[in-house]
Amino acid sequence: MTQMTDPTGAPPRPPFWNDPKIRAIVFQVVVTLGVIAVGVYLVRNLMHNLEVRGISTGFGFLENRAGFAINQSLIAYDQTSSYGRTFFVGLLNTLLVSGLGIVLATILGFIIGIARLSRNWLISKLAAAYIEIFRNIPLLLQILFWYFAVFLNLPPPSEALSLGDAVFLTQRGLYLPQPMAQSGFGWTVFAFLAAAVASYFLVRWSRRRQDRTGQLFPAFMVSLALLILVPLGAFMVTGRPLAWTVPALEGFNFTGGLSVIPELGALLAALSIYTAAFIAETVRAGILAVSHGQTEAASALGLRRSWTLRLVILPQAMRVTIPPLTSQYLNLTKNSSLATAIGYPDLVSLFAGTTLNQTGQAVEVMAMTMAVYLAISLVISFFMNWYNARMALVER
Amino acid sequence: MKMRTMMTVVSTVALAIAAGTAHAGATFDAVKKKGFVQCGVNSGLPGFSAPDDKGVWKGIDVDVCRAVAAAVFGDASKVKFTPLTAKERFTALQSGEIDILSRNTTWTVTRDGGLGISFTGVTYYDGQGFLIKKKLKVKSALKLSGATVCVQSGTTTELNLADYFGLHKMKFKPVVYDTADETVKSFEAGRCDVLTSDQSQLYALRIKLAQPDSAVVLPEIISKEPLGPSVRQGDAEWFNIVRWSLFAMLDAEELGVNSKNADEMKTSKNPEVKRLLGVDVIKHGLGVNDDWAYQIVKQVGNYAEVFDRNVGAGSPLKIARGLNALWNKGGIQYAPPIR
Numbered sequence A: 001m002t003q004m005t006d007p008t009g010a011p012p013r014p015p016f017w018n019d020p021k022i023r024a025i026v027f028q029v030v031v032t033l034g035v036i037a038v039g040v041y042l043v044r045n046l047m048h049n050l051e052v053r054g055i056s057t058g059f060g061f062l063e064n065r066a067g068f069a070i071n072q073s074l075i076a077y078d079q080t081s082s083y084g085r086t087f088f089v090g091l092l093n094t095l096l097v098s099g100l101g102i103v104l105a106t107i108l109g110f111i112i113g114i115a116r117l118s119r120n121w122l123i124s125k126l127a128a129a130y131i132e133i134f135r136n137i138p139l140l141l142q143i144l145f146w147y148f149a150v151f152l153n154l155p156p157p158s159e160a161l162s163l164g165d166a167v168f169l170t171q172r173g174l175y176l177p178q179p180m181a182q183s184g185f186g187w188t189v190f191a192f193l194a195a196a197v198a199s200y201f202l203v204r205w206s207r208r209r210q211d212r213t214g215q216l217f218p219a220f221m222v223s224l225a226l227l228i229l230v231p232l233g234a235f236m237v238t239g240r241p242l243a244w245t246v247p248a249l250e251g252f253n254f255t256g257g258l259s260v261i262p263e264l265g266a267l268l269a270a271l272s273i274y275t276a277a278f279i280a281e282t283v284r285a286g287i288l289a290v291s292h293g294q295t296e297a298a299s300a301l302g303l304r305r306s307w308t309l310r311l312v313i314l315p316q317a318m319r320v321t322i323p324p325l326t327s328q329y330l331n332l333t334k335n336s337s338l339a340t341a342i343g344y345p346d347l348v349s350l351f352a353g354t355t356l357n358q359t360g361q362a363v364e365v366m367a368m369t370m371a372v373y374l375a376i377s378l379v380i381s382f383f384m385n386w387y388n389a390r391m392a393l394v395e396r
Numbered sequence B: 001m002k003m004r005t006m007m008t009v010v011s012t013v014a015l016a017i018a019a020g021t022a023h024a025g026a027t028f029d030a031v032k033k034k035g036f037v038q039c040g041v042n043s044g045l046p047g048f049s050a051p052d053d054k055g056v057w058k059g060i061d062v063d064v065c066r067a068v069a070a071a072v073f074g075d076a077s078k079v080k081f082t083p084l085t086a087k088e089r090f091t092a093l094q095s096g097e098i099d100i101l102s103r104n105t106t107w108t109v110t111r112d113g114g115l116g117i118s119f120t121g122v123t124y125y126d127g128q129g130f131l132i133k134k135k136l137k138v139k140s141a142l143k144l145s146g147a148t149v150c151v152q153s154g155t156t157t158e159l160n161l162a163d164y165f166g167l168h169k170m171k172f173k174p175v176v177y178d179t180a181d182e183t184v185k186s187f188e189a190g191r192c193d194v195l196t197s198d199q200s201q202l203y204a205l206r207i208k209l210a211q212p213d214s215a216v217v218l219p220e221i222i223s224k225e226p227l228g229p230s231v232r233q234g235d236a237e238w239f240n241i242v243r244w245s246l247f248a249m250l251d252a253e254e255l256g257v258n259s260k261n262a263d264e265m266k267t268s269k270n271p272e273v274k275r276l277l278g279v280d281v282i283k284h285g286l287g288v289n290d291d292w293a294y295q296i297v298k299q300v301g302n303y304a305e306v307f308d309r310n311v312g313a314g315s316p317l318k319i320a321r322g323l324n325a326l327w328n329k330g331g332i333q334y335a336p337p338i339r
Ligand SMILES: N[C@@H](CCC(=O)N[C@@H](CS)C(=O)NCC(=O)O)C(=O)O
Pocket: B042, B043, B044, B045, B084, B085, B086, B104, B105, B106, B107, B152, B154, B155, B156, B157, B178, B179, B180, B181, B197, B198, B201, B202, B205, B225, B227
């Protein structure tokens, strides 16, 4: 090109149709309009075709009576409830199993990841075996194994395993006594909240003091004691205002108390054990990514080994670990839809399965279900990105 | 992605792209062009549809599809089967993956009206019942309060169950599975006290148990379950062929024509038999050969033969004809005349 540039100023502006910036904008607008046009065309076609084929459309069905029963619901539900409510029942069941699964998988994954790096040969080999076994067996098989081979092989209600005649374990579920707050229990709750606020300030104060003077204060232990002892004291003083309904065998099944269905147990066990194997690997990779010099520097400063791990290695390892950890969380949530294999009423099995089938409104139901998974994934990603940004190395 | 989710998505996408309209005769034309009938059946319900040890599909629902193939192509073997779960079946029919759904499916108003499908008749009059462990010593369904009940999802069974227990103010805990295999396995393992489904299917599922004698069917029938084939709406010709294929089997039984005597009966003096076998040609307007009903009876059999060998006396299920006897033999099976 032989374009002349004016050494004193900006190059002459090209005509607008040659301006790369304007061109880029034009292209983007054209593509966006194209995508929208195709989308509108597809939706209109879809609506037309559904109508021609006599298939009902619209979201009106959500208000109709569902008429079927569900074996686990976190909100009030019976067969007179609406299809719309089955959506929320399914959604909450999905969130329950994914939420619990994420917590358990993280704890287990960190323990095993750290154990994998242990200097103790046996511990490290056991952790390695765990990872290799659970990572390589298809998740569906693990779910079926836990369900049919473990949970359904527990004794029947008539021969329930019991703990102090209050907790019962059977193939139909785990039954626990249910606490029922009597009048005056509010004081215990209040005492707990007060203790929580107190420990928050205590931790803040101890951090500040440590920053200023370097002196340590066992804030964790003290707050734990506060959180336990204060509400317990209030509970005792107010005369133990808590009644328990204890489950009892009555006819076919245990009634009364809280129950956890075996479908939840099996799904939770399989999801967390499987995902923990992957998390362990990311944790190990994260720890190995922290240069050994950090450990040496820590011991040169005289830090204890356990402190080195907690205060020096893990915080730095987290930076490498969080992004892959996020995708493990997303995987776990999406994998929870395998619930349908063992009849756990999650969103896919309940709403995108039963409700879809009973109403026949595939398009609406699938659209809602997909939107939920997208939303859950986005929320997890946003949260982890925020956490990652917090953990990121702040360059000074 | 799960198979079912996949199917739903694919059919939605297909419906969105398909610009053409479903003109009358579309299914029938397509079937004739491809040379076989694609039939959606149960993946494994003895007596209704299940592959035998040689992989050949057997069952009353299967034979309905064979009859349609015999009518359309003069060859009962020109049919391919798609095994479907209760949850998958309607999507498969709506999306055009199958031409007929013949999978122990109950005819109800919401299915006729809201799903864009039409039932063509009743292959088997059924009703919902309960299968219970013998050792529980329960003799009546009204004694089931508090029981845990295994049931298959996406069925009318699931709905009737809730209705029945609600109506009688009894409590129950449902355990809901996608396939009959899981349902049976978990009933066997003791996850539930009772298994509920259409009564005929209870007998079929019972023989799948390791010890069939360990369970009994309770006497109560809590619903009407007319099971029959269905087709997509919008193709009246195809609807007629499927409907009349079943009628032909019933009329043949009524007239005493079966697969063994069909050829001799061609010389019968009875004008009704002559019309059935196409000896006297009538203007049936079904768009198939005049010997369509003869081919059905000759190759598949009349209704009695089909019933007996699949679910009746000649089968392991040994179900009595009951409601499914002809109208003039104490039952309610009745087909309009061929004339
Ligand atoms: N007739 C009922 C129930 C049909 C149904 O799917 N029954 C189950 C329960 S026995 C079944 O056939 N399962 C066999 C399978 O999925 O393999 C309906 O149309 O909704």
